[in-house]
Amino acid sequence: xxxxxxxxxxxxxxxxxxxxxxxxxxxxxxxxxxxxxxxxxxxxxxxxxxxxxxxxxxxxxxxxxxxxxxxxxxxxxxxxxxxxxxxxxxxxxxxxxxxxxxxxxxxxxxxxxxxxxxxxxxxxxxxxxxxxxxxxxxxxxxxxxxxxxxxxxxxxxxxxxxxxxxxxxxxxxxxxxxxxxxxxxxxxxxxxxxxxxxxxxxxxxxxxxxxxxxxxxxxxxxxxxxxxxxxxxxxxxxxxxxxxxxxxxxxxxxxxxxxxxxxxxxx
Amino acid sequence: xxxxxxxxxxxxxxxxxxxxxxxxxxxxxxxxxxxxxxxxxxxxxxxxxxxxxxxxxxxxxxxxxxxxxxxxxxxxxxxxxxxxxxxxxxxxxxxxxxxxxxxxxxxxxxxxxxxxxxxxxxxxxxxxxxxxxxxxxxxxxxxxxxxxxxxxxxxxxxxxxxxxxxxxxxxxxxxxxxxxxxxxxxxxxxxxxxxxxxxxxxxxxxxxxxxxxxxxxxxxxxxxxxxxxxxxxxxxxxxxxxxxxxxxxxxxxxxxxxxxxxxxxxxxxxxxxxxxxxxxxxxxxxxxxxxxxxxxxxxxxxxxxxxxxxxxxxxxxxxxxxxxxxxxxxxxxxxxxxxxxxxxxxxxxxxxxxxxxxxxxxxxxxxxxxxxxxxxxxxxxxxxxxxxxxxxxxxxxxxxxxxxxxxxxxxxxxxxxxxxxxxxxxxxxxxxxxxxxxxxxxxxxxxxxxxxxxxxxxxxxxxxxxxxxxxxxxxxxxxxxxxxxxxxxxxxxxxxxxxxxxxxxxxxxxxxxxx
Numbered sequence: 001x002x003x004x005x006x007x008x009x010x011x012x013x014x015x016x017x018x019x020x021x022x023x024x025x026x027x028x029x030x031x032x033x034x035x036x037x038x039x040x041x042x043x044x045x046x047x048x049x050x051x052x053x054x055x056x057x058x059x060x061x062x063x064x065x066x067x068x069x070x071x072x073x074x075x076x077x078x079x080x081x082x083x084x085x086x087x088x089x090x091x092x093x094x095x096x097x098x099x100x101x102x103x104x105x106x107x108x109x110x111x112x113x114x115x116x117x118x119x120x121x122x123x124x125x126x127x128x129x130x131x132x133x134x135x136x137x138x139x140x141x142x143x144x145x146x147x148x149x150x151x152x153x154x155x156x157x158x159x160x161x162x163x164x165x166x167x168x169x170x171x172x173x174x175x176x177x178x179x180x181x182x183x184x185x186x187x188x189x190x191x192x193x194x195x196x197x198x199x200x201x202x203x204x205x206x207x208x209x210x211x212x213x214x215x216x217x218x219x220x221x222x223x224x225x226x227x228x229x230x231x232x233x234x235x236x237x238x239x240x241x242x243x244x245x246x247x248x249x250x251x252x253x254x255x256x257x258x259x260x261x262x263x264x265x266x267x
Numbered sequence: 268x269x270x271x272x273x274x275x276x277x278x279x280x281x282x283x284x285x286x287x288x289x290x291x292x293x294x295x296x297x298x299x300x301x302x303x304x305x306x307x308x309x310x311x312x313x314x315x316x317x318x319x320x321x322x323x324x325x326x327x328x329x330x331x332x333x334x335x336x337x338x339x340x341x342x343x344x345x346x347x348x349x350x351x352x353x354x355x356x357x358x359x360x361x362x363x364x365x366x367x368x369x370x371x372x373x374x375x376x377x378x379x380x381x382x383x384x385x386x387x388x389x390x391x392x393x394x395x396x397x398x399x400x401x402x403x404x405x406x407x408x409x410x411x412x413x414x415x416x417x418x419x420x421x422x423x424x425x426x427x428x429x430x431x432x433x434x435x436x437x438x439x440x441x442x443x444x445x446x447x448x449x450x451x452x453x454x455x456x457x458x459x460x461x462x463x464x465x466x467x468x469x470x471x472x473x474x475x476x477x478x479x480x481x482x483x484x485x486x487x488x489x490x491x492x493x494x495x496x497x498x499x500x501x502x503x504x505x506x507x508x509x510x511x512x513x514x515x516x517x518x519x520x521x522x523x524x525x526x527x528x529x530x531x532x533x534x535x536x537x538x539x540x541x542x543x544x545x546x547x548x549x550x551x552x553x554x555x556x557x558x559x560x561x562x563x564x565x566x567x568x569x570x571x572x573x574x575x576x577x578x579x580x581x582x583x584x585x586x587x588x589x590x591x592x593x594x595x596x597x598x599x600x601x602x603x604x605x606x607x608x609x610x611x612x613x614x615x616x617x618x619x620x621x622x623x624x625x626x627x628x629x630x631x632x633x634x635x636x637x638x639x640x641x642x643x644x645x646x647x648x649x650x651x652x653x654x655x656x657x658x659x660x661x662x663x664x665x666x667x668x669x670x671x672x673x674x675x676x677x678x679x680x681x682x683x684x685x686x687x688x689x690x691x692x693x694x695x696x697x698x699x700x701x702x703x704x705x706x707x708x709x710x711x712x713x714x715x716x717x718x719x720x721x722x723x724x725x726x727x728x729x730x731x732x733x734x735x736x737x738x739x740x741x742x743x744x745x746x747x748x749x750x751x752x753x754x755x756x757x758x759x760x761x762x763x764x765x766x767x768x769x770x771x772x773x774x775x776x777x778x779x780x781x782x
Contacts, residue, residue, distance in 0.1 A: 036643070036646065036647050036650075037647060038647070056640075057576055057577060057643060057644065058576065130661075131657075131659060213633045214660075216628075216657045216658060217639075217642070217643075217657075217658035217659070217660055229503055230502060230503035230506065230523070233526075233527040234523065234526055234527060
């Protein structure tokens with residue numbers, strides 16, 4: 001097999017994302033200050049002691065950004081995991097078997113897609129109750145199912161009747177084996193870009209939800225941005241550092257997705 | 268593909284630039300564009316835009332419960348008597364009040380020629396209707412003002428009203444600040460009519476309410492022609508509204524918010540909010556049904572630290588359900604009953620069976636940034652005694668229905684006020700049989716003292732009893748009392764005449780644009 005090259009997109013994306021992930025991991029183990037404790041003066045400008053300055057309660061913004069990335073990333077990852085696993089399962093069943101199951105599930109899928117995603121997430125949260133952060137993950141996860149189902153269904157449907165699958169079937173392979181062993185690995189080409197796009201949407205969705213303050217108050221990037229909005233005149237570095245981190249995170253993962261597609265085209 | 272990414276990056280950059288633009292607007296572009304021409308108009312017309320943080324729960328003054336609603340309705344309605352900024356009660360719809368020596372008979376003389384906003388003249392039927400509406404329980408429910416039950420007999424002719432009491436009541440007059448409304452007028456909720464210096468013009472739910480000067484007002488006429496109350500529930504929207512020129516006056520701001528306003532355009536007046544901000548605990552749920560847990564929270568909290576960190580040092584620490592502007596009723600010694608003491612708090616928690624602390628939820632109305640900030644500092648403080656706090660921000664409407672109404676909460680941060688000049692309003696709500704006792708405080712000793720206090724005939728004795736009630740609340744740590752918040756009011760330069768009351772009201776009738 002031809003050795004696959006790293007292209008520019010992939011390299012830049014991996015660098016940015018890798019750096020941010022390292023920072024998040026570092027933040028999970030250790031932050032310069034406690035992200036919620038009073039550490040010095042209010043509204044201190046960025047300095048060596050406080051890389052991103054301090055906020056209105058005298059908290060170190062750099063520590064808060066590290067902590068916030070952890071919260072936002074873990075929620076985004078869990079959300080994408082739910083969306084991808086359930087979505088792929090639905091896509092596999094509908095794409096592979098077709099027929100009535102396909103029709104029923106895909107119409108349900110269409111119905112879910114018809115709602116604006118934030119509205120749907122708000123609806124699910126109001127049904128489940130906002131007290132618990134896992135409900136937020138579940139709500140966002142449900143919102144992400146349709147897009148994964150749609151993308152993977154196409155992949156499964158297009159591979160259903162190719163020769164090697166027919167051969168496998170003739171050799172007596174069961175449906176489950178065909179789905180998992182023969183088909184799933186070949187959907188990577190569509191699944192990986194979908195994962196990166198989904199991840200970005202999840203980061204932004206989490207940020208919007210906590211920006212709107214409908215979930216328990218936690219140090220997450222979205223909540224910090226909503227706090228920062230009111231202090232723009234007094235502490236512009238708060239909004240800038242938080243906003244830039246969200247933008248970089250999304251940009252980096254977006255580059256990876258783009259790079260993967262480019263690489264597949266070249267291969 | 269390259270182009271697409273360039274585009275995305277440019278959009279992101281643009282978004283950040285826009286954000287930066289929002290922040291800087293107040294100082295330069297807003298001034299020539301928004302401020303000068305409309306401001307000139309506003310001065311000629313004497314119009315004022317006031318920003319408020321929440322919608323009004325009811326325009327019927329007898330049914331409104333939210334402090335933020337009563338604060339505004341104060342300008343539309345009056346009672347037989349009304350409070351002054353010095354805390355006195357002066358005759359309003361009545362022109363004269365006489366109290367008999369034994370305190371059992373009150374005689375009111377109706378002021379001649381007082382007009383309602385709809386043009387009708389106030390007659391005795393209207394007065395009796397308004398009192399009875401609050402005094403007599405509607406089918407099955409409780410009376411709107413239970414304290415009026417002392418009125419045993421009510422007789423009247425065209426000019427005088429005589430109230431005979433079953434027992435002397437020192438507070439009756441304070442309750443007779445209740446709004447006088449036209450008898451049998453059904454549309455109070457949608458088109459309120461009163462006798463105040465301003466009359467209602469229009470209202471857009473969730474957006475605004477407009478009032479105009481009432482030309483036929485019997486007393487000192489208002490100086491402004493028109494006042495628009497704009498409802499901006501987004502905490503930062505109020506400051507942006509001031510900066511953009513859409514608002515001229517906003518009360519109840521935080522020091523962080525006022526720091527963003529330029530001195531060229533605004534001045535800040537500091538008063539006291541006259542409210543009891545506290546971490547209110549639902550005394551009926553575990554673990555807050557255990558007095559040791561509640562006391563542990565009191566020891567775990569450092570009030571001064573909250574005031575310093577979240578309020579830039581503005582605010583008066585409180586130890587009970589009473590604030591300093593209520594003078595003789597306020598027992599200052601209770602403020603330091605619980606001093607910040609982590610060890611003591613831990614010991615009490617261990618004693619109560621929570622050696623490792625516990626998890627609790629603080630529900631906060633998300634449109635009140637001061638309460639949200641307080642919650643964040645509290646969370647940090649309580650961590651030291653092992654209590655793990657989750658902060659749940661909810662919309663104001665949800666807070667009213669779930670927390671205040673249905674009592675479905677563990678703890679909440681809010682400020683409780685008194686809308687008349689009596690200590691009773693602040694203390695009665697902790698009686699176990701009282702309808703608005705949303706903290707479910709249940710203490711038989713408290714109920715006994717309360718019953719004695721409200722029927723007391725001597726002012727001295729009553730004051731002493733009220734102070735006992737305050738002490739009871741403190742000793743049993745009914746709630747974690749925090750502070751009487753400072754009221755920072757941002758006023759556009761040129762607007763003058765702001766008057767602070769010892770009540771939670773905004774009197775717009777004294778405001779005017781100085782030329």
